[in-house]
Amino acid sequence: MVKVTQQDIATVMGVSVMTVSNAFNHPDQLSADLRRRVLERAAKMGYTGPDAVARQLRSGRTNTFAVVFEERLSYAFSDPFSVAWLTAFSEVMERRRAGIMLLSVPARDAEALAAVQDAAIDGIAGLCGDQPAMARARERGLPTVYCTMGQPVGAAPLAGDYVAIDDYAAALEAGRYIARLGHTRVSLLIETAHPGQPALTEHQPAELSRLVDDYAGVGYFDTFHRIRGVIDGLGDATVSVVVTGVNSRASGREAGALVLDRLNRPTAVVAVSDVLALGFMDSCRQRGVQPGRDVSVVGFDDLPESAAAGLTTIRQPIREKGRLAAELLLDPERSERRIILPHELVVRSSTTPVA
Amino acid sequence: MVKVTQQDIATVMGVSVMTVSNAFNHPDQLSADLRRRVLERAAKMGYTGPDAVARQLRSGRTNTFAVVFEERLSYAFSDPFSVAWLTAFSEVMERRRAGIMLLSVPARDAEALAAVQDAAIDGIAGLCGDQPAMARARERGLPTVYCTMGQPVGAAPLAGDYVAIDDYAAALEAGRYIARLGHTRVSLLIETAHPGQPALTEHQPAELSRLVDDYAGVGYFDTFHRIRGVIDGLGDATVSVVVTGVNSRASGREAGALVLDRLNRPTAVVAVSDVLALGFMDSCRQRGVQPGRDVSVVGFDDLPESAAAGLTTIRQPIREKGRLAAELLLDPERSERRIILPHELVVRSSTTPVA
DNA sequence: TTGTATGCGTTATCAG
DNA sequence: CTGATAACGCATACAA
Numbered sequence A, B: 001m002v003k004v005t006q007q008d009i010a011t012v013m014g015v016s017v018m019t020v021s022n023a024f025n026h027p028d029q030l031s032a033d034l035r036r037r038v039l040e041r042a043a044k045m046g047y048t049g050p051d052a053v054a055r056q057l058r059s060g061r062t063n064t065f066a067v068v069f070e071e072r073l074s075y076a077f078s079d080p081f082s083v084a085w086l087t088a089f090s091e092v093m094e095r096r097r098a099g100i101m102l103l104s105v106p107a108r109d110a111e112a113l114a115a116v117q118d119a120a121i122d123g124i125a126g127l128c129g130d131q132p133a134m135a136r137a138r139e140r141g142l143p144t145v146y147c148t149m150g151q152p153v154g155a156a157p158l159a160g161d162y163v164a165i166d167d168y169a170a171a172l173e174a175g176r177y178i179a180r181l182g183h184t185r186v187s188l189l190i191e192t193a194h195p196g197q198p199a200l201t202e203h204q205p206a207e208l209s210r211l212v213d214d215y216a217g218v219g220y221f222d223t224f225h226r227i228r229g230v231i232d233g234l235g236d237a238t239v240s241v242v243v244t245g246v247n248s249r250a251s252g253r254e255a256g257a258l259v260l261d262r263l264n265r266p267t268a269v270v271a272v273s274d275v276l277a278l279g280f281m282d283s284c285r286q287r288g289v290q291p292g293r294d295v296s297v298v299g300f301d302d303l304p305e306s307a308a309a310g311l312t313t314i315r316q317p318i319r320e321k322g323r324l325a326a327e328l329l330l331d332p333e334r335s336e337r338r339i340i341l342p343h344e345l346v347v348r349s350s351t352t353p354v355a
Numbered sequence C: 001t002t003g004t005a006t007g008c009g010t011t012a013t014c015a016g
Numbered sequence D: 001c002t003g004a005t006a007a008c009g010c011a012t013a014c015a016a
Helices: A006-013 A017-025 A032-045 A052-059 A073-078 A080-095 A110-118 A132-139 A167-180 A205-218 A221-234 A249-260 A274-286 A304-309 A318-330 B006-013 B017-025 B032-045 B052-059 B073-078 B080-095 B110-118 B132-139 B167-180 B205-218 B221-234 B249-260 B274-286 B304-309 B318-330
Strands: A064-069 A099-104 A123-126 A144-146 A161-165 A185-190 A201-203 A238-243 A268-271 A296-301 A312-315 A338-341 A344-346 B064-069 B099-104 B123-126 B144-146 B161-165 B185-190 B201-203 B238-243 B268-271 B296-301 B312-315 B338-341 B344-346
Touching: A006 A017, A006 A032, A017 A032, A052 B052, A052 B110, A064 A073, A064 A080, A064 A132, A064 A318, A073 A080, A073 A099, A073 B080, A080 A099, A080 A274, A080 A304, A080 A318, A080 B073, A080 B099, A099 A110, A099 B080, A110 A132, A110 B052, A123 A132, A123 A318, A132 A144, A144 A318, A161 A167, A161 A318, A167 A221, A167 A268, A167 A296, A167 A312, A167 A344, A185 A221, A185 A249, A185 A274, A201 A205, A205 A221, A205 A238, A221 A238, A238 A249, A249 A274, A268 A274, A274 A296, A274 A304, A318 A338, B006 B017, B006 B032, B017 B032, B064 B073, B064 B080, B064 B132, B064 B318, B073 B080, B073 B099, B080 B099, B080 B274, B080 B304, B080 B318, B099 B110, B110 B132, B123 B132, B123 B318, B132 B144, B144 B318, B161 B167, B161 B318, B167 B221, B167 B268, B167 B296, B167 B312, B167 B344, B185 B221, B185 B249, B185 B274, B201 B205, B205 B221, B205 B238, B221 B238, B238 B249, B249 B274, B268 B274, B274 B296, B274 B304, B318 B338
Parallel strands: A064 A099, A064 A123, A123 A144, A144 A161, A161 A338, A185 A238, A185 A268, A268 A296, A296 A312, B064 B099, B064 B123, B123 B144, B144 B161, B161 B338, B185 B238, B185 B268, B268 B296, B296 B312
Antiparallel strands: A099 B099, A201 A238, A312 A344, B201 B238, B312 B344
16 A cells, blocks of 8 residues: 555645645645645545654644553552552643553663653653653653652753652651550561562662662662651661562562561551552551551552551652642643742551550 | 755766666665765765655555554553553564654544544554554454454454454353353443443443443454353353443452442452452452452453463463464465454452362 | 745765 | 765745
């Protein structure tokens, strides 16, 4: 099937290309009768309407925006936080009839960065910090919006727009709350910074600074800030840091196996995400350990399912993040382009004062 | 920020545009030294690499494929079936470094059809039947792959490629199984064909043919075939058809409220999807009705969570569908392009012979 | 109301 | 190894 162009139609009909083009895009620019004849002839010749790419080149706009993930796309579809964000983001984009492209650019995967270069897009948003993918997009002259504060060490500070919360302050609040409840033996649950190497490990405070830098190094800025905040908030408590697998409910369960099956069990557990916390609570139930009575559990995010689970957590406006990210991309005129949203400690039944 | 082009660099350096282009794409076509100088100069001038759209126009390929949904995108992210399919689809696409675009084209939304026209893509796949969006894409000369057999009444039969199961045969099997267990009072749970108008309604067999045609009319071919299959398989049983909201667990729960809270409760319930069945089972639990003892429940799909729930269901290879859909798009040479995958009745604890 | 010239940014072809 | 030309398909600006 050989491609029919406006030129072909114009030639056959003995009119100019412009007349054909106008027949499709500017009905008022030619007589109704001619227009009808052009469209008829076009259909007869197998013309299928203006070519999308050519039109994009000509107009300089694609009306498509990319969402970039640091993880594989399968994670994007299965993580509840990511799903909520995507839902809100896509609602705005759909309403404005803009296209959505999905891009997976794992940290330090130089080859995957090329995808940012090759994507026909007008802007890019991401559930991440100011990743290399973002920086690359800006080099291309594209607007970027990221949803976690922080930039790689050495990167120019505060480039690009963002919709974030103050992760450090929020985590500080969580830590202080647990300290106030009297807990002095606490475990902190963190996803791994290196998804490739699955390793459930436990670390003592001495190793902490190296560990924390690691997260900033690979671009997990939210985790980076949250760890520091919790630790600072906990003050003098004895904290062990449990590094588990990827951010998932399953990882939380595994961490539970490590933390719960021993004599000197912590009295409180703080997780850097609700999915980890919920997974941990799963493993509590399996062992007859009751969250809120036998152990206090705090999460981070306030997912839709967290309320039903009675999980005490830091609420962040997930959907708001997605909605605003989309609006910032769609509306370059908007003046507030660096937005810190409020967070809130939501106390539920999973936490109680130490006995 | 004004756009720098290869032309600009060429002019400034006094070389030809081709040399600049080659410096980026064909390092072997110019001396290492010249190449280095070109790249240096390009960087200095703020050139950010070849323009994606121009390249696409020139090459005639976008290396991007669209996934089309009949629902809003938020549904795509929250329905377990859709998530499993998308995951498998995206795994293949990621491996081949192809882009993924998300398109929402609700049935009968003529305006949304334009999105198919305006998308810069090389092909399109969908968790749907041979929808208008698919037909439109083919008119553009794009390959299409859909994952449910069936085409709108009046459409040319069997256009485009597909990866499907035999929904009618599968449903027939489910119906016969329930009949064999001795159930004669059965409710069939179906999602609504008109998501806009939320209405939990119950229908008697007399109205059935009108109802069923409705589903084919709006392009819900899988539901269409499944209803007919179940009814045919059930034979002489007394069947009431419960039409609930969108395909979701919540809808299943609502249907449960209707079906369970009355004297002449059915002894078996067949749902056209696992999410509906699982929701129905939720409402059973809420009422102290035990699936598999007080009422038999059969679903359709075999989602990951269905095994744990003990749900008897028809298994279809969801991930396989996604994987193959992607491979068909990526590999136009592949010969088998119309694939019917096997299904299987998986009997678990939610079904028992009638007392 | 219709037509002409031109450029969007890139790259294949083929000649030097 | 390097360069001139043409073409991808369309739409803006302007002229007729």
